[in-house]
Amino acid sequence: MTNGEKPSLEVCLSPALLHLYNTAGSVVVIIDIFRATSTITAALHNGAECVIPVASVAECIALGNSIPGSITAGERDGKIAEGLQYGNSPLEYPASFVKDKTLVLTTTNGTRLLHMVQGASVIVIGSFLNLQAICDFLTAQNKNVLLGCASWKDKFNLEDTLFAGAVIDAVQESFTINCDSARAAKHLYAQSGGNFIDFLKDSSHYRRLSAYGLEHDMAYCATPNLHPVVPYLNGREIIAWKGL
Amino acid sequence: MTNGEKPSLEVCLSPALLHLYNTAGSVVVIIDIFRATSTITAALHNGAECVIPVASVAECIALGNSIPGSITAGERDGKIAEGLQYGNSPLEYPASFVKDKTLVLTTTNGTRLLHMVQGASVIVIGSFLNLQAICDFLTAQNKNVLLGCASWKDKFNLEDTLFAGAVIDAVQESFTINCDSARAAKHLYAQSGGNFIDFLKDSSHYRRLSAYGLEHDMAYCATPNLHPVVPYLNGREIIAWKGL
Numbered sequence: 001m002t003n004g005e006k007p008s009l010e011v012c013l014s015p016a017l018l019h020l021y022n023t024a025g026s027v028v029v030i031i032d033i034f035r036a037t038s039t040i041t042a043a044l045h046n047g048a049e050c051v052i053p054v055a056s057v058a059e060c061i062a063l064g065n066s067i068p069g070s071i072t073a074g075e076r077d078g079k080i081a082e083g084l085q086y087g088n089s090p091l092e093y094p095a096s097f098v099k100d101k102t103l104v105l106t107t108t109n110g111t112r113l114l115h116m117v118q119g120a121s122v123i124v125i126g127s128f129l130n131l132q133a134i135c136d137f138l139t140a141q142n143k144n145v146l147l148g149c150a151s152w153k154d155k156f157n158l159e160d161t162l163f164a165g166a167v168i169d170a171v172q173e174s175f176t177i178n179c180d181s182a183r184a185a186k187h188l189y190a191q192s193g194g195n196f197i198d199f200l201k202d203s204s205h206y207r208r209l210s211a212y213g214l215e216h217d218m219a220y221c222a223t224p225n226l227h228p229v230v231p232y233l234n235g236r237e238i239i240a241w242k243g244l
Numbered sequence: 245m246t247n248g249e250k251p252s253l254e255v256c257l258s259p260a261l262l263h264l265y266n267t268a269g270s271v272v273v274i275i276d277i278f279r280a281t282s283t284i285t286a287a288l289h290n291g292a293e294c295v296i297p298v299a300s301v302a303e304c305i306a307l308g309n310s311i312p313g314s315i316t317a318g319e320r321d322g323k324i325a326e327g328l329q330y331g332n333s334p335l336e337y338p339a340s341f342v343k344d345k346t347l348v349l350t351t352t353n354g355t356r357l358l359h360m361v362q363g364a365s366v367i368v369i370g371s372f373l374n375l376q377a378i379c380d381f382l383t384a385q386n387k388n389v390l391l392g393c394a395s396w397k398d399k400f401n402l403e404d405t406l407f408a409g410a411v412i413d414a415v416q417e418s419f420t421i422n423c424d425s426a427r428a429a430k431h432l433y434a435q436s437g438g439n440f441i442d443f444l445k446d447s448s449h450y451r452r453l454s455a456y457g458l459e460h461d462m463a464y465c466a467t468p469n470l471h472p473v474v475p476y477l478n479g480r481e482i483i484a485w486k487g488l
Contacts, residue, residue, distance in 0.1 A: 017260055020398055154261065181400045184402060184432060187431065188431055204423065
């Protein structure tokens, strides 16, 4: 950015709308609150060497086999997928288990969006667990920002957009924002009154995961700043940003 | 619907997401507040025989030539498009001018969405100008409903979604709603406090049209219930529902 002009900030509400945004040279934040980006954030803050996101269970198994000591993880329909070792909960990856290990993680919505982004300056991983760290990173970068909601099978979801609103509320002074999706996200954040999990209890995803008994998991995912780390994509690996 | 089961209500935030929804047998409400669906509502309530929506200026001119006494109308970049007679403002179509006439109207976002919908039971035209009439119609039909926001070149917009929220607020008791887009729309409606035009003054579209001096137009478009009519698509024509 030149001469005091503020960089732009926009919000993409679904991977199906990503083509409407120019991500070249931008910082792109991937948001998949329930639960991929929350789990990646927790694992890296707890000392995992890296997380490798993959789209399919088969790919996860194959890659896990090729990396000695790695953990293969992922769920389908709320259960650990057949052939994998662990699930998709941030609570499964404490430091005592995950430190210095490689986590090969298969997710659907988050991984897909991550692999769709083209030409970004850097792709980072956002969740309530690292909210402030992401905000500090975005402000320091001074580049255009796209907050990318992974959504649910391309359908808008409340939790990813609420997180986008929380980010905007914190960083808006540093950006030029002329994007109705960003305005809506900010309004949703205002409506939540900061009570994220209560606000989300009526969401589609909360209802879906509640059927699997994952309320405690979701409450954890909606807790701000438990894991101050900025995960970013480096080749095929997601690792912790060291500049913080 | 059978045995007291309530029909569903969903919101589609952009034409680019329409493929995610099953519109077969549903009532689909096309929403393009600034200004296509507002203008269609006003013209029909003021006695126009029908409105024929077309995608291109060339098509508008050709169709206008083939229908004696018809009015050709449409704007591009805030001005009456070359070769057409009138613009895209609801205020241009009072009864003294439009009564018993055919209005051939070219719009971009609204017309496109209208023509994309497949297999609906009926496609109706919604705007603040006919808010209550649309709500009464939806409740009486007792069918699944999709509120379809025309958006702006596929990008989410605030005004169409706000209108969806106003509809939901009024009809929610009659429907099963498990759709995060609908929840977000309802939250936006709550945030507006019913002051629609003030809420929209910070939107992208308001800013864009303000540059053309259209503030008065937009205030009109955000006024509820000035034109209680239910326009619906009948073949290629939009006409007023007579059952009301």
